[in-house]
Amino acid sequence: MSLYAVQAVLILDSAGERVLSKYYQTPRASALATSPVAEQRSFEQKLAAKTKGVNDDVLIFDGHLVVYKQLADILVYIVAPLDENEVLIFQTLTTLRDVIDNALNHRVDKSNVLDRYDCVALAVDSVVDNGIILSNDSALTSERLTRSADEELTMPTVDFSETGFKSMFDFAKGRLAQAVRHQLV
Amino acid sequence: MNMPQNDHGALRSPDKMTVFQKCVSNFNQSTVSVDKARALLTDLVHLFYLGETFPEAEATQLFFTITKLFQKENVGLKQMVYLAIKELVPLTDNVIMGTSVLMRDVQQKSSTMDSRLYKPMALRALCSILDASAVESMDRLMRSSIVDRDGFVSSAALVSSYHLLEISRETVKRWSNEVSESMKMPASQIAQYHALGLLYEMRAQDNVALLKLVVSLDENNVLRDANAMALHVRYIGQLLTELGDHPQLLPLLKVYLRNRSDIASIEALKTILAVCKNEEIVAEAMSVLNAYLESPRAISRFAGIRILNRYASVRPDLIAEYCNSSLENLITDSNTSIATYAISVLLKTGSASSVDRLIHFVTKMLTDIPEDFRLVVVDAVRSLAKRFPNKHKDMLEFFADSLRQEGGLTLKLAIVEAISDVLGARSVDTLSDSVDQALLMLCETIEDSEYPEVTVRVLHLLGEVGPASSNASTLVRFIYNRVILENSVVRAAAVSALARFQDCVPDVHNLLERSCRDVNDEVRDRAAVALVIPVPQISKAQQFSIADLEKQVQSYLESPENFSSAFDISKVAMQTDEERQRQLVPEALDEPVPSAVEEKVVVPAVDKHELLAALVEAVPEIADLGELLHSTAPSSLTDDDMEYIVSARLHVFPQHLVAQYDIRNNFDLEISNVSMETDLDFENELVKQFGTTIPTLQPYSSDSLYVAFTRDGTPVGEIPSTMRFVADGSDEDYALDDFEITASAYVVPSSVADFDAKFAELDNEETGARQFATCKTIADSVSLLKTRLGMFPVSGTDIVPEDANIHTLKLFGVSLEGDEVAAVVRLVSSSRGGIAGKAKVHSSNPDLSFTVVEGL
Known part of the structure; x- marks a missing residue:
């Protein structure tokens, strides 16, 4: 019944070491959320050992529903309570994967994640807010994230007066594509 | 914390102290570049995301220096600032000071592109620092944000409101109109999910309001978002469970089965198979479920097989009918989780003919699967063993194989339990x-x-x-x-x-x-x-009735005379397994029984209700005295070899005492009109109310008579009693020993886990001393004290070494009002003969301490 569908978002390297780990303190939090870091890390290492190189997408692990994807040399996980909707959680993982992918210009690996940690952190924050799934639209969400402090803003403006018909058409096409995508979800 | 040790990690992980110092020194300079500030904040957030944390003082300092960055109007910087603030909030109590700067960002007009990029994040950061009173002051801002046309702002407001339920449920509930509006006309698809989730929380306590909401969602086809639909399905399921079948609800669910979104359809499957009894709908659900088992997407197959696994033991027949062929394919699924669940389902639903094949199959594959799934398989075979006891030979071999393999404690215990099941089956x-x-x-x-x-x-x-x-x-x-x-x-x-x-x-x-x-x-x-004590040979199906066993043991222990012969266990009632299960069921639903015996009152051997019923039968007036609180053990008022043998006991009622005199006529002469003369010296504490008479008492027979008193408080002392009767036509008096009312009338023996701690905890100390002239040894005085005070000798202090001259007795009891009383009695055997005792009594009630010392 609760919106608190996510207990943790984890990004681990292939040795099971933390790249990013965020356990959410919510009414449905995993016991791990308040565990000492050593215990969390042992959970993470066992999880990585179990999932590395096995592209199963999903498993029940230590009393949690866990979905994951391996992206080059890192693994991205979402940890959820056992009774959560598997497809819903997996969809959220897909959204998260796509937002990270966009933020890093489709070159996701450990080195890039560490280089552009700000983008990855913002990506995670934009998809899950303290255990609640915040977004399921990776394209729109990516548009809202800055990649550095001095970049030009990339968000499309809806000002048609100066840019002419072509950009208006492109904009409409993009929106239509998004709408179609939503219907398919 | 250990930083990642591999080369890559060690190079990139920021150092905690360096980051802290750099943040503090740079952010305090207005000249710091936005690039540099964002880089430093990134390092800080990186530390948090690796599990690092800061002490409160440092966290507070970081928080304040970071708020200085709000002067810089740069979106890229602001986004990282909000992220850092959210991580610092749990570490310091002084965050509420940040409210005003965050407010400024949230209240920026949405027209500028910049503000659209940071406003939702600012709103979420702001709500993370609010306390209950601050939530109140945010009322207008939250209302307008919830219905903002920007989906990101609306979602941020709705999700933040959801978090705020924990802090100020009442204030959040006031926004229900806005939430409802944003659910009907969401600014983005997912905002509908957030709005519906929040709306549910606002109505969760009210099934009628919830029903209205749930039904209204269907009528106008309001829901567009798949996540929101999944929530809707769950709410329908909850209402079906709580309200029973509702004409409007089942059809709603059925429609969701064929929803174009897997999320909604999977949720509908879960719910229908969990709550629905309608055969037609269940059959349709099974065919939808089977389609999921054949889905090309692993996540859908996984979701499907999990549902099936849960449902397998409920309707094995349906599963065999609809899903058997898909299941057999899934055994070899590339996803080990799916394959294992498939085996588990097949084991649960297998027929007698397929059991051998299945067992053979799982034995072969058991070594290849991970331990937690071995557990699933073992449990499945265990339930199979229950269904097919005649296959126990194969099952035992399977379990033996599994037990030999490496495995964790949980797995090994599960296997032993399973073996125990098989060996314990009566047919084996x-x-x-x-x-x-x-x-x-x-x-x-x-x-x-x-x-x-x-x-x-x-x-x-x-x-x-x-x-x-x-x-x-x-x-x-x-x-x-x-x-x-x-x-x-x-x-x-x-x-x-x-x-x-x-x-x-x-x-x-x-x-x-x-x-x-x-x-x-x-x-x-x-x-x-x-x-x-030889182990009694009791068949498995029959066991002692625990309640009766307890009662019998207690009555055996009650009087030392019983100890001359051994406790006869054959008199204890037996009960079958089934009877015991039945008795256990209601208990299981109750609150867990407190395990500590600390304050458990030792129940008198005879049930109080039975005793009261017997009293009322003898003397109807006793029915008016109220609840029977306590009865003392009988004490004799005559020697055992007299013509008339009298013993007396006391029944305690809320405002009354009833003395019961048991009289045996040991003389060759019938007596009649037997009554009891009591010569009270209690002032108003004890006043005689009425007495009964025994019309005739034949030679060598016994009967009882009763005298009722009203009591004020807890009187202790002697009741001088004289028996009056008519024998051979003449009135006779027969003087008895004084009937003593001691503290045992008002105190029930009770045990306590840690006597010394309890003794120290109770105050209201009273002390007293007494010579026990009638006692020859310390052991005599101990047993006298036990009965007089009605208290329980703690930790074996009633056992006195034979040659001891000094002994300490510790006693504990609970009064009828529930006050605890603890006594420490130092007993000394004096050289002049006789025993001297000195008592310290502590109790939660000063009157009780006094009563106990008086009763010494």
């Missing part, structure tokens, strides 16, 4: 070869088991099943090895197991005698008890 012939083999295999297990828990469980099982086996003496050898080699916990279990073999293996007696010299007292006790 304990003399069969397969059982013998299983027992020997269990013996091997304890030879090299790494888990004492498993060894103890196996030893118990061997003790239960082993004595009937043809290999009993071999088993004894294995068990005795544990006595020689293991720690005391295992030794104790082994001794208990050995005890069960006493009847069939003669040498066991010697082995047990050896264990009587064990260094551990529990092991010694068990061995000693086993040697004296």
